[in-house]
Amino acid sequence: MPDAPSTTPRKELSAPQKAMHKLGLVRDIDLALHLPLRYEDETRIVALHDARDGEVVQVEGTVTKQDIQYRPRRQLLVTLDDGSDTCTLRFFSFYPSHQKTLAVGARVRVRGEVRGGFMGKTMMHPAFHAAGGELPEALTPVYPTSAQLPQAYLRKAVVSGLKRADLSETLPQPVLTSLEDTLRGLRAPLMSLRQALEYLHHPGPDVSLAALEDRSHPAWQRLKAEELLAQQLSQLQAKRERDALRAPPLHTSAGGLHEQLLGVLPFALTAAQRRVGEEIARDLQRQVPMHRLLQGDVGSGKTVVAALAAAIAIDSGWQCALMAPTEILAEQHFAKLIGWLEPLLEPLGKRVAWLTGSQKKKQRTEMLALIASGEAALVVGTHAVIQDQVQFKNLALAIIDEQHRFGVAQRLALRSKMGGPELGAGEPHLLMMSATPIPRTLAMSYYADLDVSTIDELPPGRTPIVTKVVSDSRRHEVIERIRAQVAEGRQVYWVCPLIEESEAIDLSNATATHAELSQLLPGVLVGLLHSRMPVAEKKAVMSLFSGGHMGVLVSTTVIEVGVDVPNASLMVIEHAERFGLSQLHQLRGRVGRGAAASACVLLYTPNEGGRLGETARERLKAMAETNDGFEIARRDLEIRGPGEFLGARQSGAPLLRFADLATDTHLLEWAREAAAQMLVRFPEAAERHVGRWLGTKAEYLKA
Ligand code: ADP
Ligand code: MG
Numbered sequence: 001m002p003d004a005p006s007t008t009p010r011k012e013l014s015a016p017q018k019a020m021h022k023l024g025l026v027r028d029i030d031l032a033l034h035l036p037l038r039y040e041d042e043t044r045i046v047a048l049h050d051a052r053d054g055e056v057v058q059v060e061g062t063v064t065k066q067d068i069q070y071r072p073r074r075q076l077l078v079t080l081d082d083g084s085d086t087c088t089l090r091f092f093s094f095y096p097s098h099q100k101t102l103a104v105g106a107r108v109r110v111r112g113e114v115r116g117g118f119m120g121k122t123m124m125h126p127a128f129h130a131a132g133g134e135l136p137e138a139l140t141p142v143y144p145t146s147a148q149l150p151q152a153y154l155r156k157a158v159v160s161g162l163k164r165a166d167l168s169e170t171l172p173q174p175v176l177t178s179l180e181d182t183l184r185g186l187r188a189p190l191m192s193l194r195q196a197l198e199y200l201h202h203p204g205p206d207v208s209l210a211a212l213e214d215r216s217h218p219a220w221q222r223l224k225a226e227e228l229l230a231q232q233l234s235q236l237q238a239k240r241e242r243d244a245l246r247a248p249p250l251h252t253s254a255g256g257l258h259e260q261l262l263g264v265l266p267f268a269l270t271a272a273q274r275r276v277g278e279e280i281a282r283d284l285q286r287q288v289p290m291h292r293l294l295q296g297d298v299g300s301g302k303t304v305v306a307a308l309a310a311a312i313a314i315d316s317g318w319q320c321a322l323m324a325p326t327e328i329l330a331e332q333h334f335a336k337l338i339g340w341l342e343p344l345l346e347p348l349g350k351r352v353a354w355l356t357g358s359q360k361k362k363q364r365t366e367m368l369a370l371i372a373s374g375e376a377a378l379v380v381g382t383h384a385v386i387q388d389q390v391q392f393k394n395l396a397l398a399i400i401d402e403q404h405r406f407g408v409a410q411r412l413a414l415r416s417k418m419g420g421p422e423l424g425a426g427e428p429h430l431l432m433m434s435a436t437p438i439p440r441t442l443a444m445s446y447y448a449d450l451d452v453s454t455i456d457e458l459p460p461g462r463t464p465i466v467t468k469v470v471s472d473s474r475r476h477e478v479i480e481r482i483r484a485q486v487a488e489g490r491q492v493y494w495v496c497p498l499i500e501e502s503e504a505i506d507l508s509n510a511t512a513t514h515a516e517l518s519q520l521l522p523g524v525l526v527g528l529l530h531s532r533m534p535v536a537e538k539k540a541v542m543s544l545f546s547g548g549h550m551g552v553l554v555s556t557t558v559i560e561v562g563v564d565v566p567n568a569s570l571m572v573i574e575h576a577e578r579f580g581l582s583q584l585h586q587l588r589g590r591v592g593r594g595a596a597a598s599a600c601v602l603l604y605t606p607n608e609g610g611r612l613g614e615t616a617r618e619r620l621k622a623m624a625e626t627n628d629g630f631e632i633a634r635r636d637l638e639i640r641g642p643g644e645f646l647g648a649r650q651s652g653a654p655l656l657r658f659a660d661l662a663t664d665t666h667l668l669e670w671a672r673e674a675a676a677q678m679l680v681r682f683p684e685a686a687e688r689h690v691g692r693w694l695g696t697k698a699e700y701l702k703a
Pocket of ligand 1: 268296299300304336435564566593
């Protein structure tokens, strides 16, 4: 049978069109918002005599000589004379067309960097074309582009995109007025979006390139304000949509699980734990699903807060699920929590169910039945918890530990597929926990639809960890120190780096260190832990270590988060220069959990020059200078910038292209207020604004 003819003729895109699509340049507005990386000044012709060494200039003159030389390499040499001076143009790669345009006697316009030099002025590989033609009145924009998309093609596309795009005002008058006030504080007059864009694409020749480069020019300010407003609006919209959802209200009851748990805890809660506990309890009482991030430094005691929240859900007759990113973490991290809750659940005829990837089928089937019947009041596990076969009877609270380790897709899955028949169309409350605190500006900008609770105090009696940055050449001293710690009955972690693209190297690194330490520390049990080991073996090693039988644990970064062994007092991190700042901080947080004075040794391996790279040095310095996770996060943000700090994967939000959260706080504050006002008073304008700026991305933002 012949193929049915296609009803819609397929329009083939040309190569540059495809390249534009790849860059996200689809709509006119996308092109209008595609701003130059830098500008070239082709508005003036300079006399060669006046051109300074190193200056990029445009000159016009007559070719007086053309020559091909073969020493030291084949090259085309052209002498240009503009009447004021001469200049040698030098091309190492050239075509017959070069020779033709640059023939002796031809008048040409040339643009490039002038070099002074002993033999007179020269330009390497200048741009050139036949002289004549009008000089442009504006600077020439140079756009970010790709190999398949020629600059000239893109320039034309931007010009027509800019002409056609609807750039009419979306900001209502009161919002414009408040923007004008904010900008006045920044000494920038208000420009319209069209003015701002036209200016940035084609700035006049008398512009301050400095103001364009540091993005302080009024045109930039307008653009940044617009972008931040769009981002805040879309986040507020997402929050509103969430607020329209329903969740079961959860209450504590007199003499209930929550109260009992408080009674059996071996310590008193810190003031900060009490405060965040109340914030969560208030959310749980509402009929709107909680969407809260609990952040607190490593060791600040988030687990007990999670346990108390779980107790409230169970008190109200609902189920609670707890998820950790890996099996070993789930086990380690929730051991205490289960230790507290299980004895209290038993008299109620309730149980704790485990769900992990490595479970035997029989055990898993058993667990699934407990979950479906509701007998399991608490479900603990890894991603296995959000898999399809899992049917809750009535899940009302989901708690995700180390939430930054889960991707957006997993968080979405959690929200959409949890619940259970008794929940109906409702959604469970969601509590996310993180030990990587988000600096305030970042939270304001990226988590506007998330409520944040912060534990800003450590439990009492902790001795601060002393951090030392030590070169690998002093490794033997470090090993001596381990010997001394173990002799005192203390335990030691030794962490080797994880290099993602090469698990093999990792492993050899960790196994070599394991062999070395075993040999140098006779009589000490030295264990090895890495991600390729079977789960059972991992668990066995971990239980030897947490039981205090193993003196030293050599591991790759599998212990990064969550592990709690208070007797461990020394953490050695090998190749510390390869780790990120927040990762180093997380690792360090594995010690200093008991009363003993703890230390962290950051072993670095200098490069051939005996030195460390700039950012590595900054990271290690920050680690040695502070133990405060918030300060670390602030510096991490400073070193890496928000894009890398958040990682698009975990934020789920398109990162800002124009605004910079480190410097644009005033605009961000304005955008927050303006967004709230616009959504209430000018919903149509708000819609238009978000559509213009985010287009199809807006949906993604709601994830
Ligand atoms: P994290 O916030 O890193 O998850 P954990 O919840 O693992 O921290 O708590 C770290 C350690 O502090 C645990 O051993 C925990 O039992 C203990 N802890 C938690 N709260 C308190 C408190 N208020 N007083 C004393 N110890 C506490
Ligand atoms: Mg924890």
